[in-house]
Every structure is written in C-alpha cells, then in structure tokens.
Amino acid sequence: MEPYRVVVSSKYHQDMTSILYYMTHDLKEPIAASRFLEAVEKAVQGLSMMPERFELVKDEVLREAGYRKCPIKNYLLFYKISKSEKTVRIYRIIYARRNWKFLL
Helix, strand or coil, X not given: CCCCEEEECXXXXXXXXXXXXXXXXXXXXXXXXXXXHHHHHHHHHHHHHCXXXXXXXXXXXXXXXXXXEEEECCEEEEEXXXXXXXXXXXXXXXXXXXXXXXXX
C-alpha cells in the first residue's frame, strides 16, 4: 500500500510552537515537551499509512467537512483525508478541553 503524503498547515506549526514553548518555558518540563513531540511525530507518521483509523468528529458541520481527530496525550490533532490526492492535511493540534469546534 502506497503511503499518503502528509501536508501540515501554518496554524498547525503555530500550535506546535506554542505547545512546546508552554511545556518547556512555562511548565519547565523540557522532557515532557520532548516526549510530546515524539508522540506527535509517531502519530503523524501513522496517518501516512492508515489515515482512516481515527473517527470523524462528532460535530455535524465539521463532520460534513471531513474533519477527523487523533488524540495525542491531552491534545487533539485535526486532519482531513483526500483519497483522490492520496493526501492527509493536518490543520490544528489543540488542547482537548478547549472549545475546539470554534477553532477549526
């Protein structure tokens, strides 16, 4: 099976930068930040091989738009699949307790 190409948005990069900064500087937990980054990288790699393994979101509007969510520790990674382009587009990674429906 040919892997899907993974494309990440600038918002995703901003989210990751903010999360890692928070963990490293505010929480003073560089090891936790490193482990979190490893978990995210592993999840993203997995999406290239099995993009449909995570469910569509429950919100009706976002579900219709094709958004899926991948839980990673206390965060949710949001993405869409394009089967015709064999692409996974990652849009955001957001703290799970935030009201993420309005952030997508």
